[in-house]
Amino acid sequence: MKVEAHGIEQNLLVRGPLDGPPVLLVHGNCSSAAYWAPLLRHLPEQWRIVAPDLRGYGDTETAPVDATRGLKDFSDDLAALLDDSGVFAPGTPITVVGHSMGGGIATQLLIDHPDRVKALVLESPLSPYGFGLGGAGAVNPGFVAALAAGDRSGDAPTTPRAVLRTCYVADPASLGDDEEALLDTVLSTAVGEGNYPGDAVPAEGWPGVRAGTRGVANAMDPGHHNVADDLLKLAGKPPIAWVRGDSDIIVSDTSAFDLAYLGKIGVVPGWPGEQIAPPQPMVRQTREVLDRYAAAGGSYREITFEGVGHSPHIERPEEFAAILREHVH
Secondary structure, eight states: OEEETEEEEEEEEEESSSTEEEEEEETTTTOOGGGHHHHTTOOOOTTEEEOOOTTTTTTTTTOOGGGGGTEOOOOOOOHHHHTTTTSSOOOOOEEEEEETTHHHHHHHHHHHHGGGEEEEESSSSOOOTBBOOGGGGGOOOHHEEEEHTTTOOSSTSSSHHEEEIIIEEEEEEGGGGGGHHHHHHHHHHEEEEEEEEOEEEEEETTTSSEOBBSSSHHSSSTTOOOOOHHHHHHHHHOOEEEEEETOOSSSSSOOOOOOHHHHTSSSSSTOTTTTTTTTOOOOHHHHHHHHHHHHHOOOOEEEEEOOOOHHEEEEESHHHHHHHHHOOO
């Protein structure tokens, strides 16, 4: 299904009757709506499920991302869908599920439209304080080149297939027969300065780059995306389920994608030390913010899957579906 919303043509995966319990599934970076396919098999047919391709992913228009707004370009795209009577029944509060970067987008949507969000399910979300150091300039250029070339091989550790197998999940066998379709979602990423990863900006001092003003990696940078205080200020605080895997190497207190942590362990040379470039404890940051959210009148649960990586809905789809059933009525 394709709709014109927020000035762009958005491609939506839609299932279930319009009057069914509404669920919005928000995918993460370097994927698309089809990344939810392993989970959809375990969700009730009567639910109204809408999974959009975000701008620059899947079959949605490749519109540029203004990184200075953080993830608001994406959340504003989703907000426009809430007002489309052909997508959701008007005025109905929605359960919003966000994976990885999609968790940050879902949280921004809640902050901007609290009356429309019934519950929030955050799967392996980026920290409320943003993600990473250095923005687009810190993204591995080999991976970007392989994305742009549509490389389907697994010959090098930076190919999309290798990253899917080693970073998106803890056990590559969990991809099963879905591997090729899931690789398609990764390869659907629009590559460029306006999209992924964005414009790389040189800077003095380690690591020699800083966040630019365009594109996805810059939009997630802590200098542009920080929703902690706004989340805590919400008058109405819907329940939050925070789902993660204990073997996640992307969103972690020891993330393989955090330049400062890689510098600390000697993988990236020249690290200037904790005072200048402290590693980002992403899990601890999320827990601290959600503890404050609960203390301010909200509620949350942390559900941790043992032996699971960045994508619990792929590695443990039945258990993930059971969590959703607790929030969708």
